[in-house]
Amino acid sequence: MRRRLINSTLAVVLVVIAVFGVSLVIVETRTISSSAQESVDSEAQRLASIVDSRMVGHEKVSTEILQGQIDVSTRYAVIEIPDRATIRIGTRPEGGVIRGTAQGESGERVTVEESRSSVTREVGKTLLIIGAVALLAIVAATLLAVRQANKLVAPLTDLAETAERLGSGDPRPRHKRYAVPELDRVADVLDSSAERIARMLTAERRLAADASHQLRTPLTALSMRLEEITLTDDLDTVKEEATIALTQVERLTDVVERLLTNSRDPRTGSAVTFDLDEVVKQQLEEWRPAYRSSGRAIVRSGKTSLRAVGTPGAVAQVMAALIENSLMHGGGTVAVRTRVTGNQAVIEVTDEGPGVPSDLGARIFERTISGRNSTGIGLAVARDLAEADGGRLEMLQQKPPVFALFLSRDGKGVRPLQEPAPEPEPTIR
Template structure:
């Protein structure tokens, strides 16, 4: 492209120079020739008037007297009736420009100038025109190179940006080039890069959340199926199968919630539910794992509490906290329920070493973990809690105490209370 721009600009300049240059050469040549002819004619008239003035006073007319009146490169012949011709200067060879002027005393003055002087003057003019044309061509080439670089380099840069987007690197470059059209293309590419980055982030987040949230129900389901394969008691098989079906329903709820959050992570489906049912479900699911680890999981606090939220989401939050205690904590894990103001609080604590001081303020950030785990469990749990209007907080670092805060007021009534307070 750079070469084409330079060639096209140079071609335009050469055409302009050819058209106007040839016309200028023709005009200047004619002008110089006419000017030389007028000078010769003027010279002849002037000499004729000088000869007339001398003849009137009957003075002598000689070549020596008139030599100072004739330009050095010109030749003059004065013909006076009854006298021999008087020659002034050297007669030129070759083609000449000649002019004659008659005098009042009957004499005739002829002045000649070699055409070579005109040719030299025309040559000088052509040289000047040629130098100007050369300077114009050089200036045009430099300007074309500058413009070509100004246009070609941004286009190459934009092509590289588009190629990076296609290869999976969605980082915007935020480069502008001072050309409105190219800057508009750069804006579009940057916005596309930002959209692609958000989409890739959402996909990666969905994959990470899915792998993390599906792991616990799948583990519990596999444990129930193992219990079924190891017993011959029909009642035990029936009980374990019922629990396995519950796990399948939970898996379905997790998948649906993941898909919903991938579209809008702030979308919740809060309802009023019995908190004891969710807690007992979690105890039943996790007791075998804790029993295998030689540890216990217990519950205490107020009973028969009702909270507002999505039961499946609350179960996933509690499962994430219980699993963290199993993997990173120690001793007995306790789930305590209490009421504070208009909120129900579920505290999950254990007897382990707690959370390191350097991780305390960042414990809910993604990819932050002190035990080489995925580091997304608590981040996902907090998102799930906030999606239904609740919140998840770390209440104490050593030993670790996490609190899940849920509202006790249904969403419609809470909005009515807020409106009533606003009116007041």
């Protein structure tokens, strides 16, 4: 492209120089020739006037007298006077000549000749000047064309590299502009695309991490139920365990749908008025086997018969994250307490462990922040789930740790639990 820009610019300049240069040469040649002819005619007229004046005064007209009136080195003059000898001044030029003639009042005829070589020399000088100017114009045009080509090609090369980086999975915007409106527009579009791609990749990685974390515990529990089914021949036990397994499958489905919903819009919730006791009871029953196997206990206290506004599946996931966090990082008995404050229902989870380190207190809900070898995702996902339904998740105390989930008790503006929720739009085609 650089070569094309340079060649096109030089072609335009050469055409302009050719058109105007040839025209200028023709005009200058004619001007020089006309000027030389006028000079010779003027010289002939001047000599004729001199001869007239001397003849009127009856003065002598001779070669010696007239020789000083003309430049004999470049011009040749012939004065023809009636009834007198022809007077010749100077040396007659050879080759082409420019001739000027004048007629005097006394009948004399004056002819002045000048070699055309003087005109040729003047034309040559003019051509040399025009050629030098044309050469300077070509050089200047070449430098300008190279500069403009570099100015245009370099941004295009940068934009091509940016597009290649986007295609290779590096969506970092460059925020580089080139003071060319059209190229800056392309750069704006590429930077906007890079930011969108970065957000999409971040959302995909976040969804994968959240799904891996949120599905791990339910899948483990489901696997344990299925193992118990395979190890027993008691039909009643099989039915009981299968019923529990189906419940866990429904929870897994709810977890997946919730994760997909949050991946589209983390603020999109499907809050309903539900029985908080049922969710708390279900979580305690699900986690007691894990605590027993660890030699620990999980207990409940506080107010019962509470109703709250939210998504039961999301609230269950938030409680699961808090209980699992106490199992992994806490110690002693875990206490789940429900209470009411103002128009909010509160679920508190605490344990007898060492608590949250002071350097992590303000950042405990950030992703990848963990006090031990864990993903650091659980509490961040739990807070997102709580906020999606208009609730909030907070750490009330670091030592011993107390985490609290605040849910609204006002059912105004939400759907009743029995009303079926609309099916979510499919996200995979």
